[in-house]
Structure formats: C-alpha cells, structure tokens
Amino acid sequence: MNSVFKALSDPTRRKVLELLRKGPMSAGDLAAHFAVSKPTMSAHFAVLKEADLVAAEKDGKSVIYRLKLSVLEDALLGFAGAFGIQGKGAQETIQSVTQTKESEI
Amino acid sequence: MNSVFKALSDPTRRKVLELLRKGPMSAGDLAAHFAVSKPTMSAHFAVLKEADLVAAEKDGKSVIYRLKLSVLEDALLGFAGAFGIQGKGAQETIQSVTQTKESEI
C-alpha cells in the first residue's frame, strides 16, 4: 500500500491514471499528453506498474496500459475507511450521529 | 491537492494522521510513537501543516496538533470521485437523519 501512495504522490502519474480511466491506452498515446520525454514517461509507467495500479500488455510494437481500478479502490477506500470517511454524501451512520439504535425508535 | 498527496506519500506521516484521528495530541506524544528523532518528526509535522492536513495550536510549552479531517476527506473523495470510486456501507446522510419527523418513527 505504501507503493500505491508513493505512486500517487506525483501529479504526472495521477494524470496518467485518470487518462486510463476511459480505457486502455498505449505508452505513446499516453506520453503524447505530457511535456516530458518518453524515457521519463516510461519511468512513471514503471512506478505505476510496480504499485500494481496498471497492467501492461504488449501489442505489436506498442505496449498497452490498463488501469487496475480495484487496486486503486482498495488503497483509497482502505485508507479513508480508517478515518471513517465514506463517499457519496453519506459521511456518518445513523448510530454515530444519534447514538440511538434502530430498535429504540 | 498535490501537497496533500505528497504528504500522504510517507508512511510516518500517514501514521501521524491516524494517531490524530482519536483526537488532538502534542508533538512530543506523537513523536513518542516513532523511532526517529524529534527534529525529524518536527519536519514531518511541517509537511502535514503545509498540506493543511493538521492545525497546530500552542499550549504552554507544548504544541498540540489536530487533524483537519475535512481536508483529508476532500482530497481523498475528490480524487476517488474522478474514478467513480465510492465507499459502501453508510446508508443515511446526516440530513436524512436530522430531518426525520416524529410522525415517521
């Protein structure tokens, strides 16, 4: 999990993940979105792969990267969960707000 | 938001935040949980403060650090939201609880 947060600490890598959200993309197509050299992008891909946030599949001359959403999800929700953080507006359970059980109302 | 993810990239700092989840704590008490020097911990606190993840309040000789949960929440949920990731488990919002009428229970 540490490798995931390390991977997420760089804005370029976070943006790569967001690009991959729409679907798999080749290393070259991904690199075209950034103002850094291809070797630099390749290093970023390696970090993301090491963190298991993406999977790489070779397709002819290209390498297709695919987002591993469940890994990202587990890391984010796992950490957020340790703080009682819940998504989509439901920040608190009934119990934690009212300290009242359903059976008592 | 970049500073938040930068801050979260270090395991010591993540653990500090988790310790602060229980409530505010002094720099010394926090440092006692780790096997690094106090100046090193002080540097970690500075990073967390810079990311606005904690607030510092001076109390006599001590400095009390307090978790700013909403900042952590906004960063985590904001990023997760961009991927359609949402936590599961919380069924009710605060509003739906506080707006419950007597006639409905």
Place this chain on the structure above:
DNA sequence: ACATCAATTCGATGATTAGCTAATTATCAA
C-alpha cells in the same frame, strides 16, 4: 537483411527528501 518505429534501459545530473546532531527559541518553575 535492413530500415523503421515503439518502448525501454543506461548513465548522468540537478532537485528534493528523510534523517541526524547541535544550537536556538519559548515557556514555566524554583
């Protein structure tokens, strides 16, 4: 076989980071 293209690895460089000890600041008590 050779040229081309996509991607990575190699090797180097400047910047950032985490860590330390020692010194400094600030507060409180005797």
Place this chain on the structure above:
DNA sequence: TTGATAATTAGCTAATCATCGAATTGATGT
C-alpha cells in the same frame, strides 16, 4: 535569574527522484 523542558531551526549527509539524451531491444514491413 537560573534551570529544565518542549519544540523548532540550522547545517549537514546520504538516498531517492524526476529528468534528459544516447543506446538498446523487439516487432513490423520492404
């Protein structure tokens, strides 16, 4: 005022990191 305590700042080192150009690997087409 002196001494003790809590925390930070100063100054440094070693390690990691993002970045580059050049070289290399691997696949495709002529």
